[in-house]
Amino acid sequence: MITADELRDRVREFLSHHDPGELDRLEFLRARFDAGLAWVHYPPGFGGLDAARALQPVVDEEFAAADAPDNDPRSNGIGLGMAAPTILQHGSDEQRHRFLRPLWTGEEVWCQLFSEPGAGSDLAALSTRAVRDGDDWVVDGQKVWTSLAHTARWALLVARTDPGVPKHRGLTYFVCDMTAPGVEVRPLRQITGEAEFNEVFFSGVRIPDSQRLGEVGQGWQVAMSTLMNERVAIGGGNTAREDGMIGVVADTWRQRPELRTPGMHDRLLRLWVEAEATRLTGERLRQQLAAGAPGPEGSAVKLAFARLNQSISGFETELLADEGLEYDDWTMRRPEVTDMTARGPGYRYLRAKGNSIEGGTSEVLRNVIAERVLGLPAEPRVDKDVAWKELPR
Amino acid sequence: MSTPDLLYGEAEEDLRKNVRRLLQERCDPSAVLARCESDEPYDLALWATLAGELGVAGLVVPEELGGAGASARELAVLAEELGRGVAPVPFLGSAVLATTALLECPSSEAREAVAALAGGSRIGTVAVPMTTAPGSVFPTSVSARGGALTGTVRTVVDLEVADLVVVPATDEDGPALYLLDLSSSGVRRTPVTPLDLTRRIGTLGLDGASGRRIASSDSAEEVLQHTLTTAAGILASEQTGLAQLCLDSTVEYVLTRYQFGRQIGSFQAVKHRLADLWAGVSTARATARGAADALATSGGDVDIPVALAQAYCCDTVVLAAEEHLQLHGGIGMTWEHPAHLYLGRAKSTQLALGTAERHRATIAARGGLPAA
Numbered sequence: 001m002i003t004a005d006e007l008r009d010r011v012r013e014f015l016s017h018h019d020p021g022e023l024d025r026l027e028f029l030r031a032r033f034d035a036g037l038a039w040v041h042y043p044p045g046f047g048g049l050d051a052a053r054a055l056q057p058v059v060d061e062e063f064a065a066a067d068a069p070d071n072d073p074r075s076n077g078i079g080l081g082m083a084a085p086t087i088l089q090h091g092s093d094e095q096r097h098r099f100l101r102p103l104w105t106g107e108e109v110w111c112q113l114f115s116e117p118g119a120g121s122d123l124a125a126l127s128t129r130a131v132r133d134g135d136d137w138v139v140d141g142q143k144v145w146t147s148l149a150h151t152a153r154w155a156l157l158v159a160r161t162d163p164g165v166p167k168h169r170g171l172t173y174f175v176c177d178m179t180a181p182g183v184e185v186r187p188l189r190q191i192t193g194e195a196e197f198n199e200v201f202f203s204g205v206r207i208p209d210s211q212r213l214g215e216v217g218q219g220w221q222v223a224m225s226t227l228m229n230e231r232v233a234i235g236g237g238n239t240a241r242e243d244g245m246i247g248v249v250a251d252t253w254r255q256r257p258e259l260r261t262p263g264m265h266d267r268l269l270r271l272w273v274e275a276e277a278t279r280l281t282g283e284r285l286r287q288q289l290a291a292g293a294p295g296p297e298g299s300a301v302k303l304a305f306a307r308l309n310q311s312i313s314g315f316e317t318e319l320l321a322d323e324g325l326e327y328d329d330w331t332m333r334r335p336e337v338t339d340m341t342a343r344g345p346g347y348r349y350l351r352a353k354g355n356s357i358e359g360g361t362s363e364v365l366r367n368v369i370a371e372r373v374l375g376l377p378a379e380p381r382v383d384k385d386v387a388w389k390e391l392p393r
Numbered sequence: 394m395s396t397p398d399l400l401y402g403e404a405e406e407d408l409r410k411n412v413r414r415l416l417q418e419r420c421d422p423s424a425v426l427a428r429c430e431s432d433e434p435y436d437l438a439l440w441a442t443l444a445g446e447l448g449v450a451g452l453v454v455p456e457e458l459g460g461a462g463a464s465a466r467e468l469a470v471l472a473e474e475l476g477r478g479v480a481p482v483p484f485l486g487s488a489v490l491a492t493t494a495l496l497e498c499p500s501s502e503a504r505e506a507v508a509a510l511a512g513g514s515r516i517g518t519v520a521v522p523m524t525t526a527p528g529s530v531f532p533t534s535v536s537a538r539g540g541a542l543t544g545t546v547r548t549v550v551d552l553e554v555a556d557l558v559v560v561p562a563t564d565e566d567g568p569a570l571y572l573l574d575l576s577s578s579g580v581r582r583t584p585v586t587p588l589d590l591t592r593r594i595g596t597l598g599l600d601g602a603s604g605r606r607i608a609s610s611d612s613a614e615e616v617l618q619h620t621l622t623t624a625a626g627i628l629a630s631e632q633t634g635l636a637q638l639c640l641d642s643t644v645e646y647v648l649t650r651y652q653f654g655r656q657i658g659s660f661q662a663v664k665h666r667l668a669d670l671w672a673g674v675s676t677a678r679a680t681a682r683g684a685a686d687a688l689a690t691s692g693g694d695v696d697i698p699v700a701l702a703q704a705y706c707c708d709t710v711v712l713a714a715e716e717h718l719q720l721h722g723g724i725g726m727t728w729e730h731p732a733h734l735y736l737g738r739a740k741s742t743q744l745a746l747g748t749a750e751r752h753r754a755t756i757a758a759r760g761g762l763p764a765a
Contacts, residue, residue, distance in 0.1 A: 253762055260765035268762060269753040273704045280679040284399040291400060300672035369671055370664035374644050377659035
């Protein structure tokens with residue numbers, strides 16, 4: 001396997017022929033992909049060199065040191081984090097060649113069409129239909145909570161192709177062209193006033209069978225591998241004490257002595273302890289990962305993070321008294337990233353309500369912890385051997 | 394602020410394995426329960442084995458004094474395992490409180506005494522109420538005149554089995570620490586019936602008992618502070634070990650108990666409580682490791698990591714013992730079941746070395762979050 005030093009040499013060699021100062025940004029990124037220096041753990045020909053995944057930072061650092069343009073990973077998180085590994089694992093060579101390069105360079109943004117109004121925690125119950133018609137599939141239905149649908153060229157879509165079998169067995173996985181006739185994207189305005197997400201409606205949308213990923217009826221298995229690749233909510237680097245929302249209220253406390261009361265002091269300290277303890281739990285998880293022994297503590301961190309954000313933001317509006325009655329801006333907007341600390345306390349209070357719902361509700365997460373970490377039995381299932389079309393909904 | 398090492402090293406895992414194996418053989422819950430109403434509530438034979446065979450009584454004592462020369466990180470792992478076993482041994486008084494205090498005192502008497510504690514031939518403690526938090530003012534309940542100690546100290550941990558005691562006292566020069574042999578005349582020990590059946594407390598009455606001064610004025614205050622901070626940090630690991638045991642044995646129980654034709658562990662009402670408890674114990678472990686690492690690292694901030702660990706762990710261990718009892722249902726309320734041993738130990742450690750509120754006050758003072 002290729003070593004870190006060899007990789008560094010390759011990057012320098014590449015840079016000696018491709019001057020980032022002279023080349024067009026896209027041309028540079030495409031050349032980097034073709035040289036196998038995009039995601040080094042991918043196979044040759046698909047942007048990689050079959051290198052160890054842990055060596056990616058070596059390459060990224062070399063390019064950053066040369067002031068080379070990057071592929072702006074924040075603008076295509078679902079493409080890079082979920083679509084690419086799914087296409088690599090389940091796609092044909094033709095599909096890999098078509099999709100991976102423009103995905104990595106950011107030319108084509110991806111979104112994910114999984115959740116539906118009737119299928120949230122119970123994703124496998126989804127009802128968007130795909131019916132075979134010659135070489136195509138015809139899709140009708142509705143998806144919801146779709147980030148980036150308004151900028152995406154492609155989507156990962158799971159649809160029901162056989163309503164007559166139990167729900168997990170009747171699904172098929174497709175790549176959907178978001179510019180195809182019959183696809184309609186509408187912003188989904190949230191309680192914060194803005195729209196981070198979309199609703200996506202399908203009426204008679206034709207998807208060629210060549211854009212199917214995996215076998216007919218194997219959609220659930222492919223979807224699970226997509227979700228496995230969903231980035232753990234914990235970021236890469238260390239976080240410092242008082243990072244995030246707790247730092248905002250701690251600073252308010254320090255700067256505004258007139259707001260202090262004994263009761264609020266006690267609550268602030270309890271929240272500070274919880275936040276710092278949760279930060280250390282995340283740090284311990286990172287150390288376990290680095291030592292090659294990942295632990296399940298990520299679930300604990302997500303549970304605590306949701307509860308904490310809600311408690312801290314609720315506390316903050318109370319602490320601010322009259323100012324807590326204000327809201328910074330209800331204007332409908334389409335933010336590119338969600339930054340809890342960039343907006344006012346009212347926004348934080350409302351947005352944090354989503355933290356215990358998005359990416360798995362806290363209730364489902366507790367089931368997951370109980371069953372997968374503690375080994376407790378699942379609840380008896382009433383939907384297991386019943387055809388999807390017979391299920392009450 | 395450097396990043397603490399929150400994992401366990403190989404030597405620490407070996408230590409854990411050895412201690413756990415010994416406790417499984419010698420200290421199962423029914424044996425602990427049988428002992429607690431007997432004439433010998435402490436298992437001094439077990440302590441002798443721990444000291445002699447495993448060398449853990451002097452874990453942090455330098456090798457030249459007969460100890461193992463390990464750090465607070467290893468001491469914390471030992472505390473986890475002893476907490477897990479609710480072992481009735483004088484660990485907190487002798488291996489933590491007295492040892493830490495004596496190691497900080499440069500006198501030859503202190504060095505001799507700590508060597509005796511490390512070898513397990515003698516047992517020690519520190520004469521402070523068990524609830525004394527780090528940062529408390531130096532106690533004034535004992536006064537010393539010409540080396541003669543007079544006064545009363547309540548809830549001294551492990552007092553009834555101790556041979557020697559470090560006594561904080563005020564003398565002609567201000568705060569001081571005296572080393573006192575408990576067989577001296579003028580010493581009266583009165584046992585207290587404890588809430589925690591696995592760790593005893595007593596009242597120490599001193600009426601002109603003769604002690605040797607081992608630290609004075611500022612140095613005495615510093616030694617006592619350091620001792621209390623160390624003990625509070627190590628106690629967080631003991632609490633983590635006991636909390637983990639409560640979680641583990643509850644999970645085991647809800648898998649075997651059937652009601653309504655199902656394992657009770659298949660009900661979400663039960664599963665969600667255990668999932669939350671698991672998250673709490675995982676978090677407790679991270680804070681306890683943070684405190685142990687801070688204690689083992691010289692020069693860094695110790696007060697906040699220790700206060701954080703105590704503020705978190707002392708309530709988490711009580712929650713764990715309470716959930717353990719609740720989810721065991723009726724059997725958990727019986728004397729024959731060890732649930733009450735865990736609850737008593739958990740509750741007493743919650744009060745020991747300061748409640749969560751005291752530790753939060755330390756965070757407020759050290760972290761720049763002043764009161765109203």
